[in-house]
Amino acid sequence: xxxxxxxxxxxxxxxxxxxxxxxxxxxxxxxxxxxxxxxxxxxxxxxxxxxxxxxxxxxxxxxxxxxxxxxxxxxxxxxxxxxxxxxxxxxxxxxxxxxxxxxxxxxxxxxxxxxxxxxxxxxxxxxxxxxxxxxxxxxxxxxxxxxxxxxxxxxxxxxxxxxxxxxxxxxxxxxxxxxxxxxxxxxxxxxxxxxxxxxxxxxxxxxxxxxxxxxxxxxxxxxxxxxxxxxxxxxxxxxxxxxxxxxxxxxxxxxxxxxxxxxxxxxxxxxxxxxxxxxxxxxxxxxxxxxxxxxxxxxxxxxxxxxxxxxxxxxxxxxxxxxxxxxxxxxxxxxxxxxxxxxxxxxxxxxxxxxxxxxxxxxxxxxxxxxxxxxxxxxxxxxxxxxxxxxxxxxxxxxxxxxxxxxxxxxxxxxxxxxxxxxxxxxxxxxxxxxxxxxxxxxxxxxxxxxx
Amino acid sequence: xxxxxxxxxxxxxxxxxxxxxxxxxxxxxxxxxxxxxxxxxxxxxxxxxxxxxxxxxxxxxxxxxxxxxxxxxxxxxxxxxxxxxxxxxxxxxxxxxxxxxxxxxxxxxxxxxxxxxxxxxxxxxxxxxxxxxxxxxxxxxxxxxxxxxxxxxxxxxxxxxxxxxxxxxxxxxxxxxxxxxxxxxxxxxxxxxxxxxxxxxxxxxxxxxxxxxxxxxxxxxxxxxxxxxxxxxxxxxxxxxxxxxxxxxxxxxxxxxxxxxxxxxxxxxxxxxxxxxxxxxxxxxxxxxxx
Numbered sequence: 001x002x003x004x005x006x007x008x009x010x011x012x013x014x015x016x017x018x019x020x021x022x023x024x025x026x027x028x029x030x031x032x033x034x035x036x037x038x039x040x041x042x043x044x045x046x047x048x049x050x051x052x053x054x055x056x057x058x059x060x061x062x063x064x065x066x067x068x069x070x071x072x073x074x075x076x077x078x079x080x081x082x083x084x085x086x087x088x089x090x091x092x093x094x095x096x097x098x099x100x101x102x103x104x105x106x107x108x109x110x111x112x113x114x115x116x117x118x119x120x121x122x123x124x125x126x127x128x129x130x131x132x133x134x135x136x137x138x139x140x141x142x143x144x145x146x147x148x149x150x151x152x153x154x155x156x157x158x159x160x161x162x163x164x165x166x167x168x169x170x171x172x173x174x175x176x177x178x179x180x181x182x183x184x185x186x187x188x189x190x191x192x193x194x195x196x197x198x199x200x201x202x203x204x205x206x207x208x209x210x211x212x213x214x215x216x217x218x219x220x221x222x223x224x225x226x227x228x229x230x231x232x233x234x235x236x237x238x239x240x241x242x243x244x245x246x247x248x249x250x251x252x253x254x255x256x257x258x259x260x261x262x263x264x265x266x267x268x269x270x271x272x273x274x275x276x277x278x279x280x281x282x283x284x285x286x287x288x289x290x291x292x293x294x295x296x297x298x299x300x301x302x303x304x305x306x307x308x309x310x311x312x313x314x315x316x317x318x319x320x321x322x323x324x325x326x327x328x329x330x331x332x333x334x335x336x337x338x339x340x341x342x343x344x345x346x347x348x349x350x351x352x353x354x355x356x357x358x359x360x361x362x363x364x365x366x367x368x369x370x371x372x373x374x375x376x377x378x379x380x381x382x383x384x385x386x387x388x389x390x391x392x393x394x395x396x397x398x399x400x401x402x403x404x405x406x407x408x409x410x411x412x413x414x415x416x417x418x419x420x421x422x423x424x425x426x427x428x429x430x431x432x433x434x435x436x437x438x439x440x441x442x443x444x445x446x447x448x449x450x451x452x
Numbered sequence: 453x454x455x456x457x458x459x460x461x462x463x464x465x466x467x468x469x470x471x472x473x474x475x476x477x478x479x480x481x482x483x484x485x486x487x488x489x490x491x492x493x494x495x496x497x498x499x500x501x502x503x504x505x506x507x508x509x510x511x512x513x514x515x516x517x518x519x520x521x522x523x524x525x526x527x528x529x530x531x532x533x534x535x536x537x538x539x540x541x542x543x544x545x546x547x548x549x550x551x552x553x554x555x556x557x558x559x560x561x562x563x564x565x566x567x568x569x570x571x572x573x574x575x576x577x578x579x580x581x582x583x584x585x586x587x588x589x590x591x592x593x594x595x596x597x598x599x600x601x602x603x604x605x606x607x608x609x610x611x612x613x614x615x616x617x618x619x620x621x622x623x624x625x626x627x628x629x630x631x632x633x634x635x636x637x638x639x640x641x642x643x644x645x646x647x648x649x650x651x652x653x654x655x656x657x658x659x660x661x662x663x664x665x666x667x668x669x670x671x672x673x674x675x676x677x678x679x680x681x682x683x684x685x686x687x688x689x690x691x692x693x694x695x696x697x698x699x700x701x702x703x704x705x706x707x708x709x710x711x712x713x714x715x716x717x718x719x720x721x722x723x724x725x726x727x728x729x730x731x732x733x734x735x736x737x738x739x740x741x742x743x
Contacts, residue, residue, distance in 0.1 A: 088673070090572035221717055249712075250720040254668060254677045257466045258712040258719075261592060265459050281573060281669060289579070289595045289667070291586045311573035311669060348571070 070113035071373035073168075074143030077112055079105070079361060081121035082134060082159065083149045083174065088252050088278030089126065091307040093151040093174045096354040097121075099345045101148055103337075104361035112369045120144065124155050126251070131155035132162055139166045145374040146171060146364055149357050153177035153224035160189045168377040171364055173356030176276070176303060177227040178440060181404040185447035188377045190384060192405045193356030194325045196224070197440040199302050200232035202323030202411050202433055207270055207300050208239040215300075216268035217246035218259050218283055220275035225251075228274040228302055244268045253279060256286040264295060276303045281311050288316050305351045309426050314417040317426075321413055326352040326393060327427050330410075333392040349424045359391040360405070397435065402447040409438040462592035463709050469598045471705020472605030473660055477678060478685040478697040479609055480656035483616070486692030487629045487649050490540060491552040496679025497559035498654050500672060502528050502661025504566060507575050507670040517580035517666070524662045525655035532654030536647050544646075559679070566672035574671025601663050608659065609698045616694055625649060684727045690740025700738060 072078070081101050083093045098121045105117045120142070124131035131150065138144035139162070147163060150156040151174025160180060163170040170189040172180055178195040180186075215236050219225040225248070233243045244266045247259050260283070263271045271292065273283050280301050287299050301308075304322040328338035328349040337358070341350045350358075367383040368374045381403070389397040389405065397407040412427035420426060442450055477499060484492045505527050506520035515523065535558065543550045583597040616622040625645060628635045632642045661675075668674055685704050689696030704723055711722045718725075730738060 086567065086572070088572060090567070092573075094572070247716050249716055252677065253720065254674070255466075255470055257469070257598075258463055258709055259716065261459065261462045261466060262713065264593075265456075278573065278669075278671070278673070285667070285669070289586070289597065291593050291595070295593070307571075307573050311576060313576035313578075315578070316576065346571075 070115040070368065071375045072115055072143070072368075073139075073145050073375060076116045076118045076143075077365075077368060077374050078138075078142065078144040078146075079117065079119045079364075080135075080138045080142075080144040080147045081119060081149050081357070082124050082131060082138075082147050082155075083121065084126050084151050085121070085123040087126050089151045089174065089276065091311070091348075092277055092305040092351045093149055093353045093357075096341075096345050096348065096350060097149040097174070097357045099341060100350060100354040100358035101361050103341065103344070104358045104365065107362065108365050108369075112365055112374075113372065117365065124150070124152070126152040126155065128154045128158040132158045135159045135162050139163070139168050145169065145377075146361075146380075148172075148361060149174045149353070151175055151353060152222075153180070153227065154222050156180060157184055157223060160184065160186050163377065164188045166377075169364065169374075169380050171357075171360035173360055174353045176224045178231055179223070179227055181400075181402040181445070181447060182440075183446045183448075185402045185445075185449055187403075187449060188381055189403045190360060190381060190399055190405060191403055192360040193352050194303075194323070194409065195404070195439065196228040196231040196302075198325075198409050198433075198438050199228060199323050200235040201438065202409050203300055203302055203321055204232045204235040204272070205239055206321060206411050206431070207298070208236055208241040212270040212298055212300070213239075213241035214268040215241060215243045215270045215272050216263045216266040217243070217272045217274050218256070218263060219246050219248045220251050220279055221248040222251050224276065225274045229272070232272055232274065232302060246274075249275070249279070251279070254282065256283040257290060259283075260286055260290050260292060264290070264292065264297065268297065270298050270300050272300045272302055274302055277305070277308065280304055281308050284308075284312055284320070285316060305353070306349060306424070306426060307351050309414055310348075310424065314415065314420055314426065317414045318416045319414060321411065321430065322427075323433075324352050324410055324412055324427075325407060326350070326355040327410065327412065327429075329425065329427070333395075337392050355393045359389070359393045362391050363387070363389045363399075400442060402442065402445050402450050404439055406435045406439050408435050409433045458591040460713070463713050464706060465589075465592065465594065466598075467706040467709020468602055468702060469705070470708060471702035472602050473664060473678070473701075474682055474685045474705050475609050475698045475701025476605050476656055476660040476663070477682040478689065478701045479612055479694065480653040480660075481682060481686050482689065482692055482694055482697035483612070483656075484650055484653040485548075485686070486694065487625055488540075488544075488646055489548050489551075489629075490543075490555070490650070491548050492555050492650075492653070493552055493679070494535070494555040494559040494562070495654075495657050495682065496675030496677075497562040498528055498532065498675070499657040499661040499664070499678065500566060500675035501531065501562060502658025503577070503665040503670045503674060504570075504661075505658065506662045506665050507577055510577070517662075521659070521662050525658040528658035528661075529651040529655035533647055533651040535654075536650040540650065541643070541647075559675070563672050563676055570672060572671065572673055574669030574674070577665040577670050579666040597666060601667070604663065605660075608656070609701075612656070613694050613698065681723055684723045686737075688723075688727050688730045688737055690737025693737065693739040693741070696737060696739030 081098045083097045084090050085094045101119050122134045146169040148171040150159055150172055153175040156172050156175035160170050164186040172191045173193045176196045178197040180191045217229045219229045247262050249259050273280050301320050309317045328334055338349050367380050371383050385399045394407045399405045411431040413430050481495050484490050502524045505524040509515040509520045579597045583600050586593045586595040628642045628645050636642050685700050686697055689700035712719045
């Protein structure tokens with residue numbers, strides 16, 4: 001494939017010199033577009049894995065034969081933050097997730113036993129193939145022991161499968177699909193922060209209860225959006241509501257007016273946004289422009305992050321109901337963590353995904369310390385499930401057999417500009433959903449690990 | 453799937469709005485290509501820059517939307533002039549692909565810098581007070597701002613077309629493209645003409661950026677999302693054809709809008725399918741001059 005492209009490029013160059021006609025230029029530009037897009041993809045895929053090491057790798061501990069030594073795949077425990085650093089999810093995960101992982105490592109003094117802990121990161125560009133390539137190279141060549149974050153469910157599901165094959169660990173914080181701990185669950189994966197079931201259960205249920213009993217979905221057309229629509233539809237129907245229809249839009253769609261018009265025509269009381277990040281922001285913005293609220297319809301952002309609210313501004317975002325696992329201003333502990341985080345991340349408060357990266361790495365390192373080895377991924381996850389979790393961000397919690405971390409979820413409402421005291425003061429608490437209710441009950445699980 | 457005619461009108465109108473942006477952006481590209489033979493890949497980044505300049509003006513100078521509509525294109529146009537003078541000019545005699553590579557690189561740099569500084573979620577930019585609200589036009593609720601976008605885009609496109617095709621300045625420009633040496637012999641400063649044309653084309657991109665700022669977010673990625681689509685529009689219209697780019701901009705906006713109703717999953721690929729079809733039957737594009 002690469003070869004054909006090279007020949008095509010030189011053919012292009014030749015043909016240009018031969019005839020200076022504008023006639024065929026359209027075709028040439030088109031193939032040049034394809035060539036450069038292809039080249040950019042190849043470059044990105046080649047360049048990213050393992051190249052951004054932030055902790056100097058060092059020579060590793062000398063005493064690796066002593067009883068105290070902790071075993072890892074390489075001479076250090078390597079944490080690979082696989083995330084979106086350049087696309088629509090870069091603000092809700094991205095570099096902030098790298099910062100969060102490093103904070104967790106700093107907290108243990110950069111070492112477990114006498115083995116140093118390193119953080120590397122890469123951009124998966126929200127593409128499953130690129131994400132898998134990076135993950136494979138990390139685990140095969142760069143001796144990465146654990147992959148964390150991985151927003152974009154389609155990428156996370158692919159990486160989860162790969163991590164299982166290689167017997168490493170995946171700590172998923174960014175992705176939403178409840179499939180990760182459902183049918184496609186894995187003994188090597190912990191799904192930390194939230195999932196589509198919890199979102200549906202929080203925002204979906206609350207809205208139906210307050211009279212929003214007919215729904216129309218705008219759904220991002222990939223694993224996450226579909227999973228979110230499915231889970232929310234189930235909650236809506238179970239609570240006595242009705243789903244009138246849905247429209248699937250491409251990931252990273254810039255214009256939502258057409259989809260909103262279809263939603264308006266449906267006359268549903270609630271327009272459910274089964275999307276995330278930049279897509280949600282654009283949809284909410286267009287909705288306010290097209291007078292959706294004035295028409296008597298209500299918008300439900302099923303997954304809204306604090307970074308989205310920040311980008312929308314309170315005048316547009318006010319009144320939105322949303323479900324989060326973490327809010328920086330919840331208590332003294334979360335405030336202390338968030339303040340420290342903001343200092344390292346240009347003043348931005350952590351999203352729940354970034355907080356989840358921190359907490360999951362903290363717990364992972366505890367388990368590795370206990371086991372004195374990071375080599376066997378399945379064993380590490382088993383240990384993580386066995387130990388109760390306790391961190392400054394999510395408090396006390398547990399990890400279930402299916403890999404689902406459970407903690408309370410919170411239903412918030414976005415403040416009005418008058419209620420807000422300053423930047424990042426955005427939410428007021430409507431309801432705390434106790435851990436036992438927040439996530440899909442184990443008895444309903446389709447995960448093979450649970451059934452046996 | 454049956455669609456009531458009312459809904460269809462609404463979708464067509466929305467298609468026209470998106471088409472307005474396509475037309476403005478592809479017009480700038482077509483001018484730059486037609487008159488300078490430069491495939492300006494930085495166009496999307498300069499569109500982003502236009503939106504950011506508007507945002508800067510509001511944030512740091514307290515200047516709102518209306519002044520930004522003039523200032524942003526001028527500032528970005530000046531940046532374009534500098535870019536042309538310092539870099540693009542040196543590639544003038546080489547194959548257009550070199551210009552493509554240079555501008556592609558410039559685009560990545562600009563986009564990357566904005567992203568590092570402002571993150572990917574973007575900054576909010578409010579609709580100016582005079583254009584807030586929406587009008588019920590019978591078959592849909594049309595936001596006033598969107599109506600303004602269509603009107604101003606059509607106006608700008610018509611004026612640009614008139615200037616290039618019907619005025620003396622336009623004839624100089626077209627002559628300079630055909631035979632720069634001869635035009636110089638008549639005492640016309642061709643390099644300056646070329647520089648200013650590039651600046652003007654880039655200014656159009658910035659204008660589109662300011663128009664887009666209140667609708668979308670002022671985000672570093674806004675240009676990258678658009679540029680590939682806009683190139684498809686230019687290729688379909690015929691590289692370098694002014695009228696072709698305007699026509700195909702609006703037409704493809706409409707077609708894309710209809711796709712969003714009948715088969716939304718394909719809405720981001722339909723333009724490329726059309727591009728492939730057009731290239732098979734008319735390699736020069738719909739309005740391009742055949743070799």
